[in-house]
Amino acid sequence: MATTNIQLTPREEQLRQLLLDVARYIDESKEIKEKLELRFAGGWIRDKLLKIESHDIDTAINAMTGFAFSTKMQEYLKDEDNLKKHSLEPTDVRNLHKILANPDKSKHLETATTKIFGFDVDFVNLRKETYSEDSRNPQMEFGTAEEDALRRDATINALFYNLHTDQVEDFTGGLEDLRAKHIRTPLDPKTTFMDDPLRVLRLIRFASRLSFTIDSESEVCMSDPAVMEALKLKISRERVGVELEKMLKGKNPRSALQFIDRLGLYSTIFTDPTLPDCPSPETPNWHIAYDCLEQLKSNATPGSIYQFLVRSEDAKYLAWILAALVPWASLPQTPPIKQKGKPLLPLGGMVAREGIKADNKICSVVSGAFKHYQEITELKNAVKLNTVTLINARDTVGMTIRRWDSQGGHWRLQALFALLVEASLGKTSATFGSYEELFRDWQAFIDHLEGMDLMDAPALKSIISGTELSKALGGVKPGPWMKPALDVCMEWQLRNPGVDDPSGAIEEVKRRSKELNIPPSK
Known part of the structure; x- marks a missing residue:
């Protein structure tokens, strides 16, 4: 076992001393035979060593459940002398919440969570896992720190900080992988991914967030047909959507999409599982869409395309969702026939709703984008050619924009989608950073609408009710x-x-x- 040291902040040290005193209090009660050992686990240690601020701390316990430990902590803190000893204020320890096991949400055992000294602290017992072939929900039992480390998704997430020895413990080579900016599974990658295929997406998320590489053996297994099939069958689409959301809201969404693209995972993630024989779009030009968005994002100066079309944190996430779904524009979209009283979404909207379980707002924007991108592009082309008189008709153009917005919302993002589709499906040979002509045409379109004061046409309030x-x-x-x-x-x-x-x-x-x-x- 490799070890290293870390420097705790005063608040972290205060938390450590409190939990150690609670452990001594339990030991002295003789309620359990084995001496308690407490460890901070997983992501907090990784981020601490990378000098990334984190307020989420998982506390792993060797000989009792997380809820049992936290209940004893509450008992300990009922003593006013203990409160004074740790300089605790009433707001320093918030209500304790018991979280029941919920495998569909990756909660395989009962835990407890509370807020202490400003940290969100989860309590859970050390465990080992045994998987069956047809489920990602393991059989759980108490385990050692090493067994707990080996069951984790990546070595960099398998580190422990032992509160008693004040040392980081490494059973899997995570310290070396952190130094090398490398992501690797603790066990054989095929076994790791077949046990829980969600780990494929988790590794992509961490690699993109931290700008790390994934080791070649793991990448081969991530693209294995058996692993991809398991990812489709064993993982709920809600969990797929949660991981994708974390990727696209993370530090480097383009990198996440590059991993998905390069590893051939597109049809595994972006699909409609409710549609028999769901088609799979071709993706050789998908990289143009996400590269194009990254290039637009790099120029967010006042008056730029990105600044006009992507105007909030929410819109930034939606923009990456749209870039991810661009390949579906190459396929015929389902006609908007009514089904059970509701219009059927375009195929791209169905993939958003059923494939990644996007919420209604996102599905609405996606559907609007698929319905209108061709019409938006046609108006852009008319502005470029300046041959159609309607482009200067403020009422006609304004009402058209209002219609686009009323049928999906975020019409500016619908325009962004049209741009990305034109780039990707136009079979352009453009490489990253060389979209000058495309951007020039769309910038002229936006400048034309801005000159007509129509960019905010959907927000125009009627002068009469x-x-x-x-x-x-x-x-x-x-x-x-x-x-x-x-x-x-x-x-x-x-x-x-x-x-x-x-x-x-x-x-x-x-x-x-x-x-x-x-x-x-x-």
Whole structure:
């Protein structure tokens, strides 16, 4: 076993001394035969050695469950002398929560969690695992620190900090791998991945987040057809979605997609498991989409394409989701027929909903992007050629943008998707960093809309409400005519920017009352 030392912060040392005193309190009670040993485990040690700040600490216990230990800690802290000894304030230890085993969410055994000194602390017993062939949910039993280390996904996540010896313990070579910026499984990789195929995605997440390499033997096994099939069959799509979300919200989402691409995992991750014989799109040009997005992101200066189209942290994540789904644009999308009263999503939207279990908001944006990317591209091309008069018709263009936004939301991200599709499916030979012509055309499109003050057309508030319009028409009862009539008002408003008086819009509606099927007033 290799060892090393780390320097605890004063708050971390305060936590260590508290937990050691709780362990002594339990030992002295003689409730258990074996002497307690406490270790911080996994990610906190990795991040500590990499000088990455972390407030999540897993505490591994050798001879009792996490919930039993934390219950005794509560008992210990009922003594006011113990509170004073550790300079504890009432807010320093928050409510204890018992977390029941839930294998579908990767919680294979009962744990307890609480907040102490500002740290989120989980308590869990050391364990070893035995897997069956058809499930990623193992049989659990108490184990040694070494057995616990060997069951983990990567050596860099299998390190322990022993609170009693004040040393980092390494049973699997994790310290050397950390120094080499290398990710490797503690056991044979095929065994590790077949036991729990979710580890394939976890290794990709850590590699992309930390800018580490994955060892070649593990990469070969990650691409093994048996492992990919197990990933499809043994892992819930919710868990796939959670890992993907962590990748794409992480430090280097492009790197995560590169791993997925290079290892041939696209059809395993981005699929619709509810669709019999779900097709698989070709992905030889997928790299152009995510490289293109990375290039746009690198130029987020005021007025740039990225600055105009990606305007929030939420939008950044959505942008990478859209880049990940670009290959599906090469396949015919399911027509929007109704099924059980609801329109069926385009194929790309179904992959988002069923394949990675994206929420309704994300599915809506994805579906809108697939529905409208061709239309958005056509308008961009019209602006480039300057041959269609409608490109300067503020009402027509504004209403079109409002329609795109109403059918999915985030119309700017829909435009980004159209750009990425054009780059990827245009069979361009562009390499990373050489998208000048493509970017120039889209920048001109955005500048044109900005010049017309239409980028925020969906947010434009109508100068007249339905109630006000009905009253202005002599008290006509609202009906099917109302929405088209309000659209006429909005068109008038777009043609007359800055005008606050709705009388012109009302006159426009009156002139077109027959066309709008507005019944006569009483």
